[in-house]
Amino acid sequence: MSDENASQDETPEIDIAAAEPVIDPVEALRAENAELKDRVLRTVAEMENLRKRTEREVADTRSYAISGFARDMLSATDALSRALMVLPADARENADATTTSLIEGIEMTEREMQRLLAKHGVKPIEAEGQKFDPHRHQAMFEVPDPTRPEGTVVQVVQTGYAIGDRVLRPAMVGVAKGGPTQAPDVAIDKSV
Structure with a gap:
């Protein structure tokens, strides 16, 4: 019993830290x-x-929405250009009035398509004489040319096009091989 009385007489301790x-x-x-x-x-x-x-x-979206359409139009424009290129010069000169009108119509159509593409921001990629850029050019072959700096575009097989800063179609090019690795910037005077 003494244990029971002892537990009842003790006063509970209050935790001050636990109080809010x-x-x-x-x-x-x-x-x-x-x-x-x-x-x-x-x-x-x-x-x-x-x-x-x-x-x-x-x-x-406004700038590049026509990218797919423009890419398709480039195929049609290329076909018109190829049709005009394969026509021999003497065939043009000796053509009758109907054939001459047809040729002029194809030329006008190709010019109009180029104008409309340019109007909507589609521009050809300058490649000839430029340093090869794999983001804008597609190398088709190499041309041994010791007179041109290596990696310079020496021939354009197919013109490339861009809309804004995006490439629609890379230019298909021939690239110089075997020349100096970099174009000389300054002429060196060796007479000194």
Whole structure:
């Protein structure tokens, strides 16, 4: 029994650290205000980024929406160009009026297609004499030419086209091989 009396006489200990501290309501509101302000600023920044990204995507869509159509039109334009190239010069000179009209019609159609492509931002890629760029050119063959710097485009087999900064079709080219690795920038005076 003495154990029972001993346990009843003991007073429970109070843990002061476990008691909740008194929170100042003003400080609590300031902390909540700061948190909400931070969340609002982050949301505003996120919305601004979303707006800019959407504007960029819309601009890209406007610029590049016709890429597939333009690529298909290049095939038709190439066919017209090839038709004119295979026609011998003497056949043009000695052609009757009907054939001359047909040739002129094909030439006008090809020029108009080129004009319309350019109007919509499709431009030919300059390749002849340029340094070979695998992003804009497709090497078809190498030409041994010690007079040209190695890696220079010396012949264009098929013109390449780009819309804006995107390549629709790379230029098919022949590239110099065997020349100096870099074009000389300055003439060296060896008489000194």
